[in-house]
Amino acid sequence: MPKPDADVVLPVPVKQAPARDDHAWSFRDVGGTRTHVRLRVWPTKDGGHLVVATELQMGAGLINAAEALVRGVVAEFGDQVAVVRHFPAWTMTAFETDDFDLLVLDEHGIAHDHQVTRQLLDLLGAQLLGFPGDNLPKPVDTATDVPPQSVHLARMVAAGLRLDQDRVTQRRPNGYPIAHGPVAAADVDAVTALRLALSAIQHLAHFVDGIDLGAHGTRASARRHKTKDRVFEALVDQVSELDEVCRELDDEQRTQA
Incomplete structure (x- = not known):
């Protein structure tokens, strides 16, 4: 695990809320296969972007695919971008707390990581922590609690319901339904x-x-x-x-x- 790097200066976001939050952003890993991360993007005051990619433990993973991740982000957002790799607590190299590493490619295209957890949380706060859907209303310097099984199972059931539910999309003047559509549109x-x-x-x-x-x-x-x-x-x-x-x-x- 990289040591905290106090000398790293992150670009300052224009606002706290990300301009984009993609829960299934894809890029091609070292083997050419698409893998997916959660990608959050903040425009920065220097005209660039701050990008946080959250490891979802799919595909090659953000340790083996660090270089591919950076190249994929740069291809979409340009050279003036800071790419941060995020491991939620209890995954990969993260333990009790989430881990954030700035990834920088050297002249040979090799990614070097610099731990920026403290700096990034000072900039953007607890909204960064956890997996998509996690709610962590707590100080950012405390250990991350993992919800019990019942919470995760309930989320899975709720999400599954949305996949095959439909809703009324058109009615006659008397209110009789004549057309239905999906609750969760394919995207x-x-x-x-x-x-x-x-x-x-x-x-x-x-x-x-x-x-x-x-x-x-x-x-x-x-x-x-x-x-x-x-x-x-x-x-x-x-x-x-x-x-x-x-x-x-x-x-x-x-x-x-």
């Missing part, structure tokens, strides 16, 4: 949708595998464990198959680009 391409879905299925599979069904003391208990193991294996197999479809689509898009 991602096929590869992005697959990558996000794959990550969700993979984590769900491991969650299922970790459910405690009690000891194997009875025939009924043994049967329940066997069923759970079979479901886990099926989910893992489905992830592999969908990942292959995703790679094919990604290769086709890269060839056509």
Whole structure:
């Protein structure tokens, strides 16, 4: 983990709220495959941009793909940009608290990281902390609490409801509904949708595998464990198959680009 670098000076944002908050921004990693991060962008007083990319633990990850991340950000926002890599607490190199590293490419295109957690939180505050959807109304210098399982499960269920719910989009003068549309409109391409879905299925599979069904003391208990193991294996197999479809689509898009 890089040591705090008090000599690093970050550009000052024009305002506290980001001008852009993309929860599934994609760039091509070292292998040419698209990976996704949460990308927040602030225009700065020097005319450039401050960009914070949050690791979602998908694809190559922001340790192995640091150079690719910087090149992708520069390609979209120009050379006058400060790129900060963000690991939420309890992920990758972050422990009790979130970790923010400024990434700078040298003349050979190698990324060097400078820890700027304190400087960045002084600029923008606790809004930076956590994963998308986390609410952390606490001082920025305290340890980050991880919500209990019930919170994460409730979020997953709520998000799943939005994926297949619909709403009335048109009515007759008497109020009778005649047309319906989705509650959550599609805003991602096929590869992005697959990558996000794959990550969700993979984590769900491991969650299922970790459910405690009690000891194997009875025939009924043994049967329940066997069923759970079979479901886990099926989910893992489905992830592999969908990942292959995703790679094919990604290769086709890269060839056509």
